[in-house]
Amino acid sequence: MSYTSYSDARISRAFRPVPRLVLKSPEREVAFRTEHVVRAKTTLILKPARDDSLEVGYRIVHEDNNPAFTVTGRKFGDRSCREFRDASGLPLFDIHRWSALSVPFHWYFTMPGSDRKSKIATADTQTSLKGGDLKFTFQNLAASDLKMESEKDVTLMVRRHGEALRLFDIIDGDRRIGEVRESIRHNEKLYLTKRSRRQGFRPALEIIIVPGVDATLV
Known part of the structure; x- marks a missing residue:
């Protein structure tokens, strides 16, 4: 499979073809918070x-730089989690690391202020x-419209592509429903070596979301 644009090719220093699924809407809406499902293809910018x-x-x-969401700092406050908030500052959910020492990494999600027993989602690295x-x-x-709770369970995969710049696809079955990529436009500098990244660099990211997907998921 060939690259579709120069920016796709620039992602990988080796310019090796990377097979990727088609970017298209899911067969049914996918939502963590239904009020944030997008109705048109949307691009957001994540700025650390x-x-x-x-x-x-x-x-x-x-x-256009209008706010969409904010996430609290890793060491902010007296709770060991990040708070995910909407544009008005209203908490939507909390993101917790299962253990600071666990490898592979594991996270769980709760409603604001809740504990591990009431987790509403989990995320696990596969390597x-x-x-x-x-x-x-x-x-x-x-x-x-589904009656059984088990039928509502959804698993999305986040797959990494590229070498020089970070690129992640959000996969729902056989469809790519979102994309997160290191932004060329919104970073003052691009750190293309592993050594430079170990110095604590956190890049701005572009987030692309297709219609029918909850923006907070991506």
Whole structure:
């Protein structure tokens, strides 16, 4: 499979073809929070703060720079989690690391202020510190027509592509329903070597979401 654009080719220093699924809407809506399902193809920008202990560790904005979401810093507050909030600052859910020492990494998600017993989703890396796929499992709140709770369970895969720049596909079955890529436009510098990345560099990311998908998922 050939690259579809120069930017796709630039992702990989080796310019090796990387097979990827077609970017298209899911067969049914997929939502963690139904009020944030997008109705048209949407691009968001994730901008990290320089200090990850601040109240706002990440800002997620629209292309016109209007706010969409914020995420608190890793060391902010007295709770060991990140709070995911909407544009008004209303908490949507919390993101917890299962254990700071666990490899592969595991996360779980709860409603704001809840504990591990009431988790609403889980995320697990499939390999090790070197990277790999990530599996995200949750209950699809857009599947209200299904009677059995087990039928509402959805698993999305996050697959990494490229070498020089970070690129991740969000996969639902045989479809690519979202994409997260290191932004060429929104980073002052591009750190293309492993050594430079070990210095704590956190790049701005572009997030592409297709219609019928909850923006908070991606």
